[in-house]
Amino acid sequence: MIDHRFYLEDKRSLRILVLGNRELSDYSPDPEFIRSRVSHFSEIPEERIFLLDQVHGTDVVDSDRIQAGAVPQGDALYTTEPRKVLVIKTADCMPVFFWNGNPALVGIVHSGWKGTLAGVAETAIRETTRKYGFDPQSLQFYIGPYATGKQYEVGEDVASQFRKECPTALKQLPTEGKFLLEQKVFLLNRLKNLGVEAFLETSGACTMTANSRYFSHRRGDTARNLNCIWLE
Helix, strand or coil, rough: EEEEEEECCCCCCEEEEEEEECCCCCCCHHHHHHHHHHHHHHHCCHHHHHHEEECCCCEEEEHHCCCCCCCCCCCCECCEEEEEEEEEEECCCCCCEEEEEEEEEEEEEECHHHHHHCCCHHHHHHHHHHHHHHHHHHHHEEEEEEEECCCCEEEEEHHHHHHHHHHHEECCCCCCCCCECCHHHHHHHHHCCCCCCEEECCCEEEECCCCCCCCCCCCCCCCCCCCCCCCC
């Protein structure tokens, strides 16, 4: 489990919580199970916990417009309200947390390779900065456990799409047509193109590592890690 607190400019704080295979050994995809488990660890009521029907797309959802209990389609969430928990499910994809201090805002993105290429993180940044009028350079970022470039193998079909923009995100393997993909490098390049010189702090955890504390689709897990962020 990851449990971090970060402080904002106005001395308020936000929390990042990531629940993995030890906390979710009896995992169920049922939204009621997810809300119950997140509520237990966050100590925030279930009606204040918001999640999505994730589709590997670029739809960004303002959670302040979601009714309690609803599960809209999308792959990114944000809020300016305190004690409202935003949840993204992952099992190798990147969970990209982001926040701003003034105005206080937190968001989270589900960024698998399809979403990374399609620009889901950039879409979330554009929407929030345009809506609230702050400089994207003021955003802070954190990446939770994901399949890192040390383990995440892809074929030429996927590699060719990343190579067009950022060849440094790929490492050739001895087997012809096989590569290791580091999505963090690609995301940094995309953010730079937006004019954001971002520092992407990471958890340091790779979901594909043997004996990982986090679920990995590549290792055969069907359960999902729960990545949560909220303003305190």
